[in-house]
Amino acid sequence: MNKRLVLAILLGLPMLAQAQTPEEKGLQIAKDADAFDSGFVDFTADMVMTLKNKKGQTSSRQIRIRTLEVQGDGDKSLSIFDEPADVKGTAMLTYSHGLEPDDQWLYLPAIKRVKRISSRNKSGPFMGSEFAFEDLGSQEVEKYTYKWLRDEPCGEFECYLIERVPAYKFSGYKRQLVWMDKEAYRLMRVEYFDRKNEPLKTLVATDYQQYLDRYWRAGKMEMTNHQNGKSTTLDWNNYQFKTGLTDNDFKSQTLKRAR
Amino acid sequence: MRTLLPWLLVAAVSTVQAVEFSGNVATELLLFTETERIAEQFDENLTISFQPKLSRSWNNRNDEIVVELFMRLDRRDDNRNHADVRELKWLHVDANQEWRVGIDSVFWGVTESQHLVDVINSIDQVEGIDGEDKLGQPMIHYTNIQDYGVFHVFILTGFREPTFHSPEGRLRLPLAVDEDQAQFESSDEEEHIDYALRYAHYIGDTEFGLSLFDGTSRDPEFSQGLDDDNQPVLIPFYPQMTQFGLDLQSIIGDWMWKLELIHRDQDSGSFTATTTGFEYTFYGILESAVDLGTLLEYSYEDRDENAGVFDNDLFAGLRFAFNDVQSSEILAGMIVDTDNQSRTFRVEANRRLGDSWKLTGELQFFSNIDADDPLSAYAQDDFILLELARYF
Numbered sequence: 074m075n076k077r078l079v080l081a082i083l084l085g086l087p088m089l090a091q092a093q094t095p096e097e098k099g100l101q102i103a104k105d106a107d108a109f110d111s112g113f114v115d116f117t118a119d120m121v122m123t124l125k126n127k128k129g130q131t132s133s134r135q136i137r138i139r140t141l142e143v144q145g146d147g148d149k150s151l152s153i154f155d156e157p158a159d160v161k162g163t164a165m166l167t168y169s170h171g172l173e174p175d176d177q178w179l180y181l182p183a184i185k186r187v188k189r190i191s192s193r194n195k196s197g198p199f200m201g202s203e204f205a206f207e208d209l210g211s212q213e214v215e216k217y218t219y220k221w222l223r224d225e226p227c228g229e230f231e232c233y234l235i236e237r238v239p240a241y242k243f244s245g246y247k248r249q250l251v252w253m254d255k256e257a258y259r260l261m262r263v264e265y266f267d268r269k270n271e272p273l274k275t276l277v278a279t280d281y282q283q284y285l286d287r288y289w290r291a292g293k294m295e296m297t298n299h300q301n302g303k304s305t306t307l308d309w310n311n312y313q314f315k316t317g318l319t320d321n322d323f324k325s326q327t328l329k330r331a332r
Numbered sequence: 333m334r335t336l337l338p339w340l341l342v343a344a345v346s347t348v349q350a351v352e353f354s355g356n357v358a359t360e361l362l363l364f365t366e367t368e369r370i371a372e373q374f375d376e377n378l379t380i381s382f383q384p385k386l387s388r389s390w391n392n393r394n395d396e397i398v399v400e401l402f403m404r405l406d407r408r409d410d411n412r413n414h415a416d417v418r419e420l421k422w423l424h425v426d427a428n429q430e431w432r433v434g435i436d437s438v439f440w441g442v443t444e445s446q447h448l449v450d451v452i453n454s455i456d457q458v459e460g461i462d463g464e465d466k467l468g469q470p471m472i473h474y475t476n477i478q479d480y481g482v483f484h485v486f487i488l489t490g491f492r493e494p495t496f497h498s499p500e501g502r503l504r505l506p507l508a509v510d511e512d513q514a515q516f517e518s519s520d521e522e523e524h525i526d527y528a529l530r531y532a533h534y535i536g537d538t539e540f541g542l543s544l545f546d547g548t549s550r551d552p553e554f555s556q557g558l559d560d561d562n563q564p565v566l567i568p569f570y571p572q573m574t575q576f577g578l579d580l581q582s583i584i585g586d587w588m589w590k591l592e593l594i595h596r597d598q599d600s601g602s603f604t605a606t607t608t609g610f611e612y613t614f615y616g617i618l619e620s621a622v623d624l625g626t627l628l629e630y631s632y633e634d635r636d637e638n639a640g641v642f643d644n645d646l647f648a649g650l651r652f653a654f655n656d657v658q659s660s661e662i663l664a665g666m667i668v669d670t671d672n673q674s675r676t677f678r679v680e681a682n683r684r685l686g687d688s689w690k691l692t693g694e695l696q697f698f699s700n701i702d703a704d705d706p707l708s709a710y711a712q713d714d715f716i717l718l719e720l721a722r723y724f
Contacts, residue, residue, distance in 0.1 A: 158687070325534070326475065332431070
């Protein structure tokens with residue numbers, strides 16, 4: 074036997090024994106979660122967004138969401154605003170692209186104008202809420218770098234605890250801690266740290282339901298901002314999968330007739 | 333078309349379960365800060381407007397009827413005391429094709445300071461001087477959507493004469509406009525059928541559109557004449573025109589570059605006009621959620637000086653988007669004519685109150701207006717406008 078080969082195998086053995094690094098394991102979990110949720114083709118859902126300020130005063134928005142799965146790229150999604158009444162009929166179309174900036178169009182019904190808009194404002198608040206645009210966007214694997222920290226119980230489940238760092242530009246976060254259950258990769262809790270690494274927000278997702286015997290979606294998401302005392306709750310209803318949406322339902326031209 | 337309206341309304345309302353109803357009611361207070369130019373004009377005015385919209389879709393949203401009306405009660409400016417059918421159309425969608433038949437409104441273009449390319453609809457000028465209030469235009473509009481772009485064909489069946497303020501109204505031309513004497517180049521007058529084509533597409537971060545319009549210009553030329561009482565008036569003349577248009581917008585980092593370019597051919601001569609510039613946005617200024625956009629646009633046309641407002645003009649503006657619960661916004665801008673230094677300042681601000689009210693404020697000042705500038709008619713029409721609207 075070649076002496077060099079023997080040496081290589083001997084040197085390599087400890088690496089094999091050690092298996093994955095925490096980074097590799099974190100990435101693997103993210104990939105597994107992505108694979109677990111892929112193949113949904115499309116879905117539609119209704120969302121009620123309730124904003125609550127420090128004094129407990131609330132304000133609400135109603136938005137209908139349509140999403141088309143795109144193989145090999147980020148998903149296409151359409152948001153149609155029903156409330157508040159002054160923005161009724163406004164619609165936003167997003168083609169998400171992993172690390173590249175998303176393509177985004179906004180339809181303004183008052184002047185019937187479709188406007189290409191910049192997707193640069195990742196960290197800005199969505200509709201004045203505690204959700205930033207980047208919190209609601211399509212969560213592609215390549216958008217973060219990952220590090221598995223440990224496994225730990227989370228409520229009734231056993232979770233992976235993963236630290237992820239945004240790899241895309243202009244994020245408002247230094248890092249995020251993500252609790253994801255080991256059985257079905259459901260996102261249970263996310264802690265967001267601002268650019269100065271101070272705790273900023275916590276997202277708790279509950280009321281999960283399974284659709285088509287496979288795809289899990291949260292019925293309720295609550296985002297609490299620890300720095301300003303405000304919170305925003307998303308209540309999701311009427312989830313439907315494989316509804317027959319096509320590429321033509323996600324074109325800037327068709328924004329004008331999105332209902 | 334008008335006789336069809338009640339029937340469509342009945343048809344839309346009779347199947348109540350699927351009819352969507354929305355719109356707004358608003359009261360507007362308009363205050364002029366300078367003495368009127370002509371004694372009969374007013375200094376302040378309180379008006380009410382109502383804009384209801386009904387729609388009903390069927391066939392899995394592939395068919396829809398939309399009716400949108402607009403009316404304003406104005407006791408002082410008779411021509412502003414008006415109503416219009418903004419939309420009354422049937423939309424049919426078939427895979428990658430769309431048909432719109434009836435009365436509709438179309439927006440083309442990208443720039444903020446003026447809308448050169450946008451020529452399908454006549455302007456409801458009594459509603460505002462920014463060209464964004466439009467009269468419903470009767471049309472057959474066919475759209476074909478391909479991966480390499482969107483094609484539009486418009487057959488515009490009939491002309492809507494733009495609205496003009498009555499003699500008592502402010503923000504009007506130097507003389508009252510006598511619409512009854514309106515003249516047309518085409519012997520078909522208001523019945524002339526106009527055509528338009530448009531192709532629009534995007535490549536990466538660049539959006540572009542090419543358009544062609546052939547028919548009655550929505551932008552009248554004026555001559556002086558006399559009305560029935562032998563009083564001097566302006567008589568509008570609507571020439572036939574052919575207009576080619578290009579609009580382009582490109583997002584490069586925090587910059588948004590914009591260009592509109594037209595070439596218009598009509599009997600009184602052909603001309604080229606352009607508006608080009610950028611919007612640069614500072615996101616989350618001073619560690620807040622506020623975005624600040626800085627806008628700069630330059631407009632030029634090779635028509636005779638003073639034939640149009642934007643003959644050699646610079647627009648500079650600031651746009652604050654507060655990104656708050658009330659969606660507060662402020663847009664402040666200034667337009668300077670670089671030939672004669674005439675200046676216009678304008679501020680628009682709006683904010684939602686509660687869940688269904690909206691408060692809008694506008695302020696416009698005209699300063700150092702040259703006597704030969706088309707804006708000279710407005711030189712004493714500085715105004716403040718407050719509008720409170722209830723949406724439903």
